[in-house]
Amino acid sequence: MIKILLSINIILCSCSIWAQTDLRKFNTDYCTNYPEGTPSQPELWKNCCLVHDMFMWVGGNTQDRYDSDRYLLHCIENKGAPKIARLMYTAVRAGSYSPIKYPSKKWSNGWTARPDFQALSASEIDLIEAELFSDYPYITHAIKEDFLHLLRVRLE
16 A cells, blocks of 8 residues: 555656646847847847747747737837837748747747647646746846736636
């Protein structure tokens, strides 16, 4: 009986460890190979790119991908740079159709084993939340909360 209980415990612990490592650490280079602002405001739209990279990290369905690119467009437009916004939006949309994908730049790149264009579940969003609040001091609390809110709205 003890061997059976020990075996069950090992299996449950193994599953728990696997679930915790299913989400890779988040990293960003912000506005990949593009300025993050103007010469006078060099970080003007840096946070727009950060949040877009966060969306790319967690993934979601096809509509979520489109919405994440629209988020980038509107965020940069709201910073007062509509031409730059349109240029960057066009670039990320074109990149989404490219057959060549850098692993760290592809949609849903944060997951080790998950279909790329599948809606996020509530438990996956909980895992994302735990990961974001475990580290990443360069991401403000407000950005983390707003991002998680946007993910949860998808569930409604």
